[in-house]
Amino acid sequence: MTTSRIDLRRGSLITAALALLCSLFFVLPANADPIPFDDCPAGMLCLYSGPDGTGERRDFTEPQNVEAYDATWDGKTLSAKNNTAMWACAYVGAGYGGLLTTVKPGNFAEYTTDPRFTGTLSAHKLVPSRALCFTGYERCPDDRVCTFKEPNGRGAMTVHVPTTDPATQNHGNSYGTEAAPRSAWNRTTKHVCFYPQPTFTGTWDDPASLREFGAYVILRGDSTTIPAPFSGTFRSHELVNGTAECE
Template identity: 75%
Template structure:
């Protein structure tokens, strides 16, 4: 009789264990959905066409700074995950221009709600060590060139000026139209650059604050600057000189 009771106890224990295991399996979801943005690889900035890390995904490594997206991706981003160790800077306009959003390392961001100015408007990005570098774009200027920018702080569309001898005046510089009139400048040459309000390397400005007249706006070799009034947006030509006294 004792043997029969032992077998009965064992059978009861086995039945109880099977019941517990069955209950545990029943509470597990059949197809667990991944957490938002979990598909973003390490060391990657992931942009999504849908909210909360959904829709089509486009990946950029830490080495890929993109001043403008191709037409297939321009103005398409609705959410993002910065899965890098750098700050991500996302821009509304090409050339790191216009309004911008910043994403700290490891963080996600959403653009479908909130400020309507960022809904389907993002057009470029860059990854930088510090957030402050999101607000400048001078690093795009090649060595030994004068670069002018349509926005302050080296942002917006950039024009790279190739030094050439002007046939009429012999000045070593460029003459250009109003489409290149800059609001900031980077002089990456080994000479100083003199900017003028006329396309023939001349003209003057009058400062409304003190009524003084200025014949040239100078940016020293290696310097970058946001151009102040009354000079901003008015440059039509420049020349490269060895000394500032050589400015017209």
């Protein structure tokens, strides 16, 4: 009699336990909320059209630096996951120009609270260190003079293809106000002389020092942010073997 009472109690306890377990399974949601950015593959920079890794997603590998997004994506990024080993640099302006923001390797970013970056991002690049987000000189091809609309090689870039002047035989270019460079890289084997006139002539007056300056020279292989009073005023340049050859 005692034995059957114990068996009965055991059966009741087992039944109660099973009922409790079933009830726990019953109250679990059918689909748990996805973890934000969990869908971003390893080794990719993932850009999303919505916050918290939602909406349309575009993936980029480490070599895929983009100077300007196409019309269907320009200004569309609202969040990002940097699942690479590189720093991600995001830019408001094309050509790595304008305001910029960075994302550490393995981190994510939201662009919904700061109006400077909400619906404004137009370009990105992936680089080994954060400092490289602030320059864009690396775009200049070998054996060319490149001028840039912004300091430090950022913004729209003009690649100058040397021509030969029939009178002087100096390789150079003459260009209009559209160039207006604020930085430049001379990747040629010659020195470059910049001038304020399209005729390879002219001088600059510096009100601060009350001095007059002739050609602005960038030596072979050098890159620089152009200071006042020269910044934004170049209209022509020539390549020379020695700086004494500058007009």
